[in-house]
Amino acid sequence: MGNPLSPVIANFYMEKFESIALESAVLKPKIWYRYVDDTFVIWNHGLDSLHFFFLKHLNNIHPNIQFTMECEINGRLPFLDILISKTDSLNLSFSVYRKPTHTDRYLNKLSNHHPCQKIGVIKALFDRAKKVSDPTHLDEELQHLRMSLQANGYSLLEINKVFSSKPKQLREKLPHLGMVFLPYIGGVTDKIGRILERNNIKTIFIPTKKISEFLRSPKDPLDPLTASGVYKILCSCGLVYIGTTKRSFLTRRKEHMRFCRLNQPEKSAIAEHALNNLSHDILFDNMKILSRTSNFYR
Structure with a gap:
């Protein structure tokens, strides 16, 4: 999860999986559409065979790939973010x-984001409504969006302006010379962004500190030794070693202990001191953390 390759690898695997599943099935679906791991199926062999044969067949192919199933209710079935409905004429109707x-x-109008990002929210919802909803459901969806966006602080004038805007004609642009990320500060960084844009440098505006950054985490604190930063280790003679690590304190302590055990004074000042003073005890268990930071250079 979170790796950009994950959907690609999942698609590769599921393509092989579905070819095996469909070729080996005794009864086959009339329609089988798949998006990554979600499938839309039309089955014309009866509900019992769907549950007791086909679903069981799918779940017997690999123990780690187990399907769940949702059947249509009152002629309606959701698939991804589309609601598919049967009409009286046995055609299919689509809505969000x-x-x-x-x-x-959605992103609130009062949020400290660049205006183009807020307009982008309205435009994305409008574009989805046009692409997904058929003519019989489009007006209903747009009315729902108007109410929802107004509840998020947008004026009806702003909403209708985006809804009624015509698609811009694509013009050939020169490739950007570079890209910069600026915190959005109204009246300051947006002006800088316009200057950069005139010089063919793309500007990405990012929000300043979020509310969550001012609040303490509700999660239990982690073991402090799993952090990185500045630490000190004492010797029984009273001398102190102060060091820095960009890995965890726990990992660095284990390294110092290993260098002492393997007689490698060239790799650690602690090991050098311990091997030159065999009667001294290095107090590894009393390691103190002076400063925790994820920024090693700081």
């Missing part, structure tokens, strides 16, 4: 699907 837990909370 939201989970029951969806809160309609």
Whole structure:
């Protein structure tokens, strides 16, 4: 999770998986569409065979790949963010699907973000509505978006302006000479961004400190020895060694102990002191942390 290669690898595997599953199935679906690990299936062999044969068949191919199944209810079935419905003429109708837990909370108008990012939120929701909803559901979806966006602080004038804007014609642009990331400070960094843009340098605006950064974490504190920074280790003679590490304190302490054990004074000043003074005890268990930081150079 979080690795950009994950969806690609998952797709490779699932493509092989589905080819094995469909070729070896005694009864096959009429329609099988897949997006990564979500499938949309039309089954015309009866509900019992779907549950007791096909689903069981899929889950017997590999013990770590187990499918769950959701069947249509009252002629409606959600797939990804689309709600697919049967019409009286047995055609399919499409509208935007939201989970029951969806809160309609989007980037608030009062948030300290660049205006183009806020307009981007409205535009993305509008574009999704146009692409997903068919004509019979589009007006209903747009009305829902107007109410939701107004609840998030946007004016009806701003919303309608984006909704009624025409797509811009794509013009050939020169490749950017570079890219800069600036914290968004209204009236300051946006002006800098315009100057950079005139010089063909792309500007990405990032928010300043978030509220969560001012609050303590609700999670239990981690073992301090898993952090990095500046530490000190005492000797029984009273001398003190002060060192820095960009890995964890725990890893660095184990290294010092190993250098002492393997008689490698050239790798550690602690090992050098201990081997030159065999009657001294290095108090590794009393290691003190002077400063924790994830920035080694600081």
